[in-house]
Amino acid sequence: MRIAVIPGDGIGIDVTAEAVKVVRAVGRVFGRTFDLEMLPYGADYFLQTGISLPPNGYAMLRDQFDAIYIGALGDPRIPDMRHARDILLGTRFELDLYVNHRPVRLLDERLCPLKNRGPEDVDFVVFRENTEGVYVNVGGRFKAGTPDEIAVQEEINTFKGVHRIVKHAFEYAEANGLKKVLMADKSNAMTQGHALWQRVFAELSAQYGGVEASHMYIDALTMQMVKNPAQFEVIVTNNMFGDIITDLGAQLQGGLGMAASGNLHPGRTSMFEPVHGSAPKYAGKNVANPVGAILSAALMLDYLGLKQEAAAIEAAVKQSVVSKNGTAEIGGTLGTKETGDYVARLIERKDMKDRTDAEQTKN
Numbered sequence: 001m002r003i004a005v006i007p008g009d010g011i012g013i014d015v016t017a018e019a020v021k022v023v024r025a026v027g028r029v030f031g032r033t034f035d036l037e038m039l040p041y042g043a044d045y046f047l048q049t050g051i052s053l054p055p056n057g058y059a060m061l062r063d064q065f066d067a068i069y070i071g072a073l074g075d076p077r078i079p080d081m082r083h084a085r086d087i088l089l090g091t092r093f094e095l096d097l098y099v100n101h102r103p104v105r106l107l108d109e110r111l112c113p114l115k116n117r118g119p120e121d122v123d124f125v126v127f128r129e130n131t132e133g134v135y136v137n138v139g140g141r142f143k144a145g146t147p148d149e150i151a152v153q154e155e156i157n158t159f160k161g162v163h164r165i166v167k168h169a170f171e172y173a174e175a176n177g178l179k180k181v182l183m184a185d186k187s188n189a190m191t192q193g194h195a196l197w198q199r200v201f202a203e204l205s206a207q208y209g210g211v212e213a214s215h216m217y218i219d220a221l222t223m224q225m226v227k228n229p230a231q232f233e234v235i236v237t238n239n240m241f242g243d244i245i246t247d248l249g250a251q252l253q254g255g256l257g258m259a260a261s262g263n264l265h266p267g268r269t270s271m272f273e274p275v276h277g278s279a280p281k282y283a284g285k286n287v288a289n290p291v292g293a294i295l296s297a298a299l300m301l302d303y304l305g306l307k308q309e310a311a312a313i314e315a316a317v318k319q320s321v322v323s324k325n326g327t328a329e330i331g332g333t334l335g336t337k338e339t340g341d342y343v344a345r346l347i348e349r350k351d352m353k354d355r356t357d358a359e360q361t362k363n
């Protein structure tokens with residue numbers, strides 16, 4: 001399996017090394033060879049060459065790899081984020097990765113900022129539309145910089161775009177034995193664009209009878225995510241609302257460093273990245289929490305059909321978090337590297353134990 005790895009910038013480089021370490025460990029245990037190709041794109045490369053991605057970059061990623069893994073992008077030396085936009089948003093758009101799959105799963109009660117909420121209360125998935133909305137950058141500035149400036153940023157909602165993301169949410173629920181899909185919009189104020197979300201959601205709800213469909217306005221949803229997150233199983237929403245609520249979701253899991261994501265086009269080369277940014281202040285200091293990065297790698301393997309491998313990583317991460325073998329963000333004293341070592345060792349040790357158990361059963 002060929003995987004393009006773009007460690008990117010800042011702590012992206014630190015956490016990607018650990019995700020790669022864990023993928024290699026799981027590969028050894030399950031007898032799989034992963035061909036991980038490290039690609040240099042990021043702030044340094046851009047500053048040295050003026051190139052964010054080469055001209056054939058998107059086609060190369062799409063045609064030559066089974067998946068793409070990205071650490072994080074962003075660097076204070078490039079204030080307009082040009083390279084990050086090209087690499088991250090560019091790949092989402094050019095590869096038409098219309099599903100942004102962001103699980104919100106609390107691993108340990110200790111880490112939840114809400115009182116008396118445990119892993120059984122915070123366990124849902126957000127599907128964020130990933131190819132349209134306000135992110136298409138349709139609009140313009142007129143008389144920019146003057147007191148008469150007018151700035152327009154249009155939100156694009158297409159039937160095709162809304163339909164495919166909402167459908168994905170229902171199909172995911174069905175395939176995973178989940179019973180509830182909630183759609184969030186702002187159709188009370190955005191009565192044009194979000195009327196389309198209402199229409200599509202009504203049409204698709206009718207087709208998935210086994211799934212309970214409900215709706216909240218996005219502002220009410222943020223309130224309910226804090227008040228009673230246990231009520232959610234699958235949430236589907238637009239690009240910007242999904243961006244915002246998944247940062248809130250990350251905190252429900254214990255911090256931005258915990259959260260994983262996949263940018264998917266089912267059946268095609270897709271891209272995986274932790275939700276957090278490049279946090280230049282912490283770069284290279286061996287302090288960044290690699291959990292979100294490692295869980296993003298698990299999501300990638302799951303997407304590639306390697307369910308057991310993904311589950312083994314998730315179980316090891318959970319055990320490391322619960323036993324506080326991790327960085328300060330999870331209440332531990334380990335560094336980034338030592339956390340990766342710990343998770344990798346757990347996967348390898350678990351394998352030894354399983355083999356010994358199997359041997360004993362045989363005898």
Ligand code: IPM
Binds near residue numbers: 089243275
């Ligand atoms: C995310 C990030 C990006 C987004 C930024 C870096 C453009 O916040 O992946 O959530 O808004 O999608």
Ligand code: MN
Binds near residue numbers: 243244247
């Ligand atoms: Mn975000």
